[in-house]
Amino acid sequence: MSTRAPHTDSTGVPAAPGPVATGRPAPRRSRPVIAAGAVGVVSALATLAIAELVALVVAPAASPLLAVGSLVIDLVPGWVKDVVIALFGTNDKVVLLLCLAVLVAALAVLSGVLEWRRPPWGTVILGVVGAVAVVAATTRSGATGMWASPTVAGVVVGVLVLRFGSERLRAWIGSSPISGGAGRSPETPDPSLADTAVSRRRFLVFTGATAVGALLVGVGARVANAAAAAADTARRALKLPTAATPAPAVPTGADLGIDGLSPVVTPNADFYRIDTALQVPGVDPASWSLRVFGEVEEEFELTWDELLALPMQEATVTLACVSNEVGGDLIGNALWLGYPIRELLARAKPREGADMVMSRSIDGFTAGTPLSVLQEEDRDSLLAVGMNGEPLPVEHGFPARLVVPGLYGYVSATKWVTSLEVTRFSEASAYWTDRGWSAEGPVKTQSRIDVPTNRARVSAGTVAVAGVAWAQHTGIDRVEVRVDDGGWVEARLATAISADTWVQWVFEWEATAGDHTLQVRATDADGETQGEREVAVVPNGAEGWHTIDVSVS
Ligand SMILES: Nc1nc2c(c(=O)[nH]1)N[C@H]1C(S)=C(S)[C@@H](COP(=O)(O)O)O[C@H]1N2
């Protein structure tokens, strides 16, 4: 601290009365220190805001706040925990977070004051605290090296704010006399009050704007992170009910087990993901409910516990995206566990004239599904909670989504679903319909060659040409392969799980040396064969024969 107190306010702005009323602006030297401390606090806010933002993308648990908090919980000796729990009971976590907040605030003020008086010591403090947080984050269970990135990004931005803020402060007030640095000391009023006012305003604008920005970004990101973490925790703790109506076992012979051929049931980790969500919604089942309303006799709301208490059904269903190009991979097959949508509708009792169910996601996405399809007795349309024996992965709609065999995802498969509104196609239109896609989207029959891959080189002799074909809810009758301009030859079909799933096929090709073109086409159980005409994905799905080139030597 300075030994000579400043007797005038260097800003030229009248100071607030001090503790000793003198009738003049009070002698004060606190303002520069407060301003320097404020720079430290703003820098800490910026650090945390950026860290939370990056943690949204990397992993919610990589947030330095959470990581350091968890590290403290792990390190604190048992007796301290006992004392804290004895004193504060279940508020122990709140007490911990408050203690951390006080510590962070104190360190922030200290870093601001030091950076102003004795640069770069403020930066050093921020760096050391950051290093502790990096260690905390990267040693969490399940952590990867990437978990350092939120803290690192935060500290980089924090240091920039700290340095720039301190510079602005020096331009306004000068550096501390102790620093002996250049610039005006707080004791020496600037010769030009106008200059001082300008640099003061610059300082205030910078710190103020940064503080507001950091608070908005930080609070928003923290809330989203907390929601994601809550959803994750709830998902891990969840025990799915067993199915009252289990799916029949996958028949032996459904999977040909050919290298490179898509497995008949797609593992969750490999299942394609399509949605409009920038940040996967974190929905805590405890606060989730499904509202069924609209043109119904009896609207109702279903809570999570009520849903799980209902008799659950399993179904293996192949889900496809309307944006899947011929030969594309926006398709997957999974075992879903859920409650039949038709039962929900039966309970709500749709009114005469209604023909559409508009399902809505927590993130605003909507899909419009024909009411009659959802009411069909022999179609396993589910409000699904499980996927391949696990709770729905968060990115596939946890805690609940719709799955409707035979319809593209954009008109049926709403993830993070929160309501079903019974309405009419003439009254309502859904998310993608408003963007030029068809109101109705039945899945078109398609077939795909998985092996060999396009432009592969293979050896002459017997080559297994294999892939999948689908005609959801109708079923595949046959698959044919054509080599160059030869005739269509029937491939061997694996045993289908059901008409609602894709089926594998294989064709043993006697490959001769040279370049060849392979094509595939499927015929559904109604006798409809895929046409040659190529149709783009917009507005209701691609058509055409998947064609690949291979070179045989
Ligand atoms: N909430 C929400 N649900 C959604 C979507 C979306 O953007 N938001 N996309 C739909 C589309 S276009 C498809 S193809 C499927 C994809 O489901 P998946 O990501 O589980 O494979 O989800 C559907 N459900």
Ligand SMILES: [Mo]
């Ligand atoms: Mo889609």
